[in-house]
Amino acid sequence: MPDIESFKATLKRQKASYVPIAELGIHNLIKARLIGRPIITLADEVAFWYQAGYDYIKLQPRADFNPGQLFLQDSTNTPVNLDGSIVRKWATEGKGIITDWQSFERYQFPKESDFDYSTFEQVKSLLPEGMGVIGQYGDIFTMVWELMGFEQFAYAIFDQPDLIQALFNKIGDLVLSMFRYFADSEVVDVLWYSDDIAYVSGPMISPAVLRRYFFPWLKKIGDLAKASGKPLIYHTDGALYTLIDDIIAAGVDALHPIEPKAMLLQEVKQRWGDRLCLIGHVDVDLLARGTPDEVRAKVRENIEVAAYNGGYCVGSGNSIPEYVKYENYLAMLDAAREFGR
Numbered sequence: 041m042p043d044i045e046s047f048k049a050t051l052k053r054q055k056a057s058y059v060p061i062a063e064l065g066i067h068n069l070i071k072a073r074l075i076g077r078p079i080i081t082l083a084d085e086v087a088f089w090y091q092a093g094y095d096y097i098k099l100q101p102r103a104d105f106n107p108g109q110l111f112l113q114d115s116t117n118t119p120v121n122l123d124g125s126i127v128r129k130w131a132t133e134g135k136g137i138i139t140d141w142q143s144f145e146r147y148q149f150p151k152e153s154d155f156d157y158s159t160f161e162q163v164k165s166l167l168p169e170g171m172g173v174i175g176q177y178g179d180i181f182t183m184v185w186e187l188m189g190f191e192q193f194a195y196a197i198f199d200q201p202d203l204i205q206a207l208f209n210k211i212g213d214l215v216l217s218m219f220r221y222f223a224d225s226e227v228v229d230v231l232w233y234s235d236d237i238a239y240v241s242g243p244m245i246s247p248a249v250l251r252r253y254f255f256p257w258l259k260k261i262g263d264l265a266k267a268s269g270k271p272l273i274y275h276t277d278g279a280l281y282t283l284i285d286d287i288i289a290a291g292v293d294a295l296h297p298i299e300p301k302a303m304l305l306q307e308v309k310q311r312w313g314d315r316l317c318l319i320g321h322v323d324v325d326l327l328a329r330g331t332p333d334e335v336r337a338k339v340r341e342n343i344e345v346a347a348y349n350g351g352y353c354v355g356s357g358n359s360i361p362e363y364v365k366y367e368n369y370l371a372m373l374d375a376a377r378e379f380g381r
Contacts, residue, residue, distance in 0.1 A: 044172025044229050047095035047353075051230065051271035051294045051317045055350030059343055059380030060095055061373060062319045064176070064234060064275050064296060065359035073366055082159055086166045093373055096230065098174040099163065101218055102156035105149070105183060105211075136189035139196075141203060147187070149210060152217045164227050175222030178234035178275070181254045183211045197249055204253060212257040219261045223268035231265045231272045233258065238278025240302045247282050255286050262291020273319065277358060278302050288315050296320050300357045309346045318346050320355040322372055327356060327364045332371035339375035347380065354380060 046056035068079045071088040079085060089097040138144050163173060184207045185193040196204050222228045237244055237254065258274070265272035274292040279302040287295060297320030298305050305321045321342050326335060339354055346352035354376035360369055 042090065042093075042095040042168060042171040044095050044170060047172065048229060048271055050350055050353060051273065053293075053314070053317050053351035057381075059347045059376060060353045061093060061376045062273075062296065062353040062355045063094070063360060064098070064232070064355075067360060067362040067364075069362045070360055070364065070366065070369060082162055083166055086163065086168075086171075090168050090171060093377065095170070096172045096174045097163065097167070098176050098232065099159050100176050101160070101221070102158075103150060103154070103177070103218070105214075133191060134189050135192045136187050138187045138203075138207065139189075139192050140200070144203060144206060150214065152214060155218060155221075157221060160221075160225060160227055172229035173227050174230045174232050174273075175219070175225065175228040176232035176234065177215055177218045178232075180208065180212050180215050180257050181235045181237055181250075184208055184253075194245070197245070208253045208257065212260075216257065216260055216264075219264050223264040223270060229270060231261065231268075231270055232275065233261050233272065234275035236275075236277050238276060238280055238283065238302070240277075240279060240299065242279045243283060244278070247286070250283065251286060255290055258287070258290040258292070265293075266291050284308070284312050284316070288312065293317055294319055294353070297355060297357045297359075300326075305342055306345045309352075313346070313349075313351055317351040317353070319353040320357050321346075322355065323357045324359070324361070324364065327360070327368045327372065329365075330368060332367050335368045335371040336375040336378075339372055340379045343376075343379045 046058065047060045050056050050060050066088075071079045071085075075084065075087050075091055077084065079088065086097050138147055160173070160175070167173070184204070187207065188196060193204070219231055219233070222231050235254075237250060243250060262272055271293040272291060273294040273296055274287060275296045277297070277299045280287065280295075281303065284295070294317035298308055298318050300321055300323040305318065308318060322335065322338050326338060342354065343352065354372065356372070
């Protein structure tokens with residue numbers, strides 16, 4: 041049975057009677073296979089998270105940050121549609137669509153009133169007893185550099201800092217309004233912010249620049265979480281050794297996904313486990329190409345390393361895309377139940 045209170049206690053680094061499972065993203069094809077029908081309605085979503093054994097359902101407000109339908113990709117490659125719903129695209133590498141004040145003024149940003157929270161209003165009547173809700177959104181940093189293009193963004197850090205700040209303020213205020221809703225909502229139990237700021241080799245840009253533009257917004261979200269008494273999870277891939285203290289100082293309670301190729305779970309636990317719950321660290325490559333026995337062994341190792349005093353949730357090292365072997369995903373869930381008691 042789901043137990044959102046035990047999940048919240050784990051996020052606050054307390055030891056519950058079991059080790060919870062947690063995931064940021066799971067592809068609809070995986071979800072549909074587990075419940076035996078396509079994911080079409082909100083009831084289908086609830087059925088998946090419940091039957092898979094999660095203590096929560098994760099919801100996002102419906103939002104469109106590109107209402108003008110402007111093409112952001114500067115790659116010459118045409119995105120490939122694999123099955124009618126899966127499209128992979130290049131990130132904006134060179135110049136994006138906001139490169140100066142004129143293009144900033146022309147861009148059609150959404151308004152706070154455009155965001156649709158109807159699923160949050162509908163979900164309460166569908167939740168099984170003990171099940172909670174995570175309110176999730178993110179990408180303040182990512183949307184800024186994608187709008188500018190990463191190369192243009194890098195130049196603008198030095199050449200157009202006022203434009204950089206204006207973009208962070210514009211996107212930041214919009215995303216912050218979502219977390220204000222989450223903090224005030226009676227149905228939302230946990231806040232989850234996601235925004236990649238690091239590669240496997242280290243931060244995507246200088247920590248000093250992140251501290252100037254990005255971390256103040258994460259701190260504002262952390263302050264909302266603290267004032268509401270709700271735990272805050274933060275997702276970012278990459279090697280974060282030089283940034284974890286900043287993440288904790290911003291008010292983050294739990295860090296996801298402790299990317300296996302970038303960080304050692306045992307080291308992160310030893311250095312920051314008294315201040316930070318850890319989530320994930322089962323490599324997506326292992327889930328995609330390994331065997332169920334290998335997945336089970338990894339889950340058991342992670343639990344032994346990080347869950348001995350609480351403050352750890354089993355999950356992938358990023359998300360569950362459609363190319364993960366279904367039997368490996370089930371092995372991860374089963375191993376969490378077996379070894380996490």
